Amino acid sequence: MPSIRLENIVKNYGTETNAVDRLNLTVEDGDFMCLLGPSGCGKSTTVRMIAGLESITAGSLSIGDQPVDSPERSVFVPPEKRDIGLVFQSYALWPHLSVAQNVDYGLKLRGQSREQRRRRVDEVTEKLGIGRYRDRYPSQLSGGQQQRVALARMLAVDPQLMLLDEPLSNLDSRLRLEMRAELKRIHGENETTVVFVTHDQWEAMTLATRVAVMYEGVLQQVGSPLDIYDRPINRFVAGFLGVPPINFIDLEGDAEHVRAAREFLSGRVEDLDRIGSLAFRPETAVLLPAEEAAGAEGLVLPVRFDAVMPTGGSWTIDVLSGGRHFYLTSLHRPPFTDADDVRVVVPPEKVHVFDIHENRTEVQGA
């Protein structure tokens, strides 16, 4: 199974800004790579360029050792010759063909014998649990079944690479969970290389071996899901991952929470003017009575207790500091009322620090 190499790729549709800007990314053999980002960030464009449905404007794209799109070398391999499978967000099942015919289409093009094809169609549809719908038409299937047919159609021809463009976004949450497990199983069994596009961080975290976060056409960070969650490379990545979102403290003005942030930084950094903001994740902070928090190491925010919202298995706690809301999560209902004098305490290694260019910066003991 091959790797994909994207070198300095630019995609421009004739507008002022590039849809994808100087993208460098290597998808290793056997990776389950998730392209993650808000809509319009260029992730779908990237997948369509890998597939060959869009040509690149500059840079070079190779699959295995073979360059498949490179303006410099005047190379462009059309999609039908790249041997790549793609599942569309809309599934793009052919409405005039039955399930079996949909799955069979690619096999037929590869000139396999009738018997071979029939066996393969049976095998793949059986495996995905749509065997008994073989003679139905796509319009007679539910969304989840259509999704399986789209997967079967791609798997039938055993592509060397699988691309999935937001394949789960049209399913309800229960089906999503089921299909996620299915995808993980398929990836494990076939040991194929998979590139998966999603705007859903949850999906990316649970499925991927590696995640690439994109924003406005620019790749922000690549790494394992936990790595990206724990060590976001810049403010955007930090803010994009996590529910409830990470809490930022901008070092501007002189409010209560800003003073606390400065206090945390003093002695840890030499040049305070270099720092733009701090951040901490809701689950890394604890809420303590003022007396217990005194002398605690790390970021200590004086807060006023505002509200507690149950979210089922856990609690989301809303606190106010310097007129701003901060959110914490806890497995237990906090034993406070809004009259109590409380502090939020974040251990120093859990505090993220970003410079004035919004990039991560390492500080002593953090």
Next chain:
Amino acid sequence: MSTTELNSQPSTRQIALAGPRGKGPRRPLGQRFRLAMRNPVTAIGVLGLVLFAYLIVAPIVSLLLDGFVVQRRDMAITMADEGSPTSYYLWRVFLSPFAWSIFWEPLLNTLGIAFGSIVLVLIVGITAAWLLVRTNMWGRKWLATALIVPYMFPSWTFALAWLTIFKNRRSGGEPGWLEVMGIAVPDWLAYGQVPIILIFACHFSPFVILLVGNALKRFDSTLEESSRLLGASRMRTTFSIVLPILRPSLISAVTLILAKVIGEFGVAYILGLPVNMNVLATSLYRNIYSDQAGSAAILAAVIVLIGAISLWVDTHFLKEAKRFVTISGKSGSGNTVAQLRRSRPFATGACLLLFAVSVAIPVLVLLLSTIMRRPGDFSPGNFTLDFWIGRDLPTTGFEDGLLFNTEVLQAAWNSFWIVGSAAVMAGVVGLLIGYVIVRSPYRWLSTGLRQMLFLPYLVPGIAFAAAYLSLFSEQRGPLPALYGTAAILILIYFTEQMPFASRAGISSMMQLGSEPEEAAQMSGARWWKRFFTIVLPIQKGALATSVLMAFISGFKSLSLVIILAVPGMDVLTTLSIRLLDFGYLQAGNGVVLVIAAISFLGTYTVQKIMKTDLAQGLGG
């Protein structure tokens, strides 16, 4: 940063926003060209541009040129060589002593007829639309379909029915029914503007009913209700709220009718000729027949101009209409229906009367006229089926009944195969062009095709035919003279249908989207394979519909071919006019009935295929 790979760029937003200015980077031109040509879409599009430059742009240019260069027959008058530039025709049409009869009088007649019929059609159409959509009148559902029927008949069907009843001694041949019964019919009632206006009002009322009816249907009745709640009377609400909001639809209907009335030939020819009344279309026809190609060209240009202006007005207001749609937004509350009580039977009665006048009576009259030996004589002995199935009839040169007559059969066969092949071509090419327009990465290609294919819509049929006559009447390059052949008829039917066929193609390709085809591409299918196994099979219903629509529209079209068809190469429509010219009332009416029946059945079938009834939204 052990496992974290860093993007080589230092930051995030700033960089993306400060991307390359202006046009941005592009692949080298040569490569872009090769990539483009690998895509058959581009090749087909370029081919289409060339083809339609020849079939649409060239004839129109050639026609217009005829108006500004000396024609052979006018060499003596202009004292100039054939082909040298001249303003003689402009003078002749607009200023000369003949200008009154060539241009000004026909123009006044045309505008008068257009004005009269539009006023009448608005009154009738709006009332009917309101009754159908917004009241609890009886029989709404049935009437919603029935009142659309006049549109399915060729317009001059009504003219023939009119003549059958009202014809007086002024013109030769069989007398009209009233004349036979001893009632002297004055000329103004028998011929000319009055009957033409009435007939257009009948024929075009479906347009207004459909356009206004649909607008009323979409109209959020809370808008009316809020006006009423603020204290406005029903009348005031109608004039200050309802009509202004309906204005775009009304203007759309008016301009559409105007454009059609101006190009209409058949009705004015049948009812104007006996009293020597001309409209622009018939004046154009007479100039062509008297070999006045130059003057004909100027007239055609005027017709095109009026058509273009009215359609420009239409698209202008269409934009406005879109604005209105966004304002009303998500209404969803539906319509309240006015509860008629005592007036309920009157409402239904009025609509039934409209149906009788615009459908039932004309069809019945025509049918009766073809089974009566002498017009207007209702004694049992006068009825006969001879004109349908008889032999050795007294009509010279047309001795057999319609169903056996070789001329009719020949014309019917011509209609079927000529219009049929043109319709198939139009459907297939329309789908391909729609494909190119939707898929082409090049804006110049899609816009070029779109605008070029819109031109025939601007040019009324008779002017377009004049253009074809001008271009294809003599040998040009490798192409032989096409006048009098089936080829020229096929070409003009085909081209005339392209605006609609390509629109149909565009909309069905839009609906399909690009993903099913891209999925086939990912499965390894090349373009031809994709087109024939995915695109075409999915679109076969849409294709069938557009072929059938093109067929019906061509089948009943008269003005498009009246100057191109020659005896021996007649289609049914031109044959019917030829028979009437001979004074063979029964035969002519019979042929028209056949045309109306086929066109009605065809339209009906299209609606069944599409499973969407034109009038479905309107009633009940």
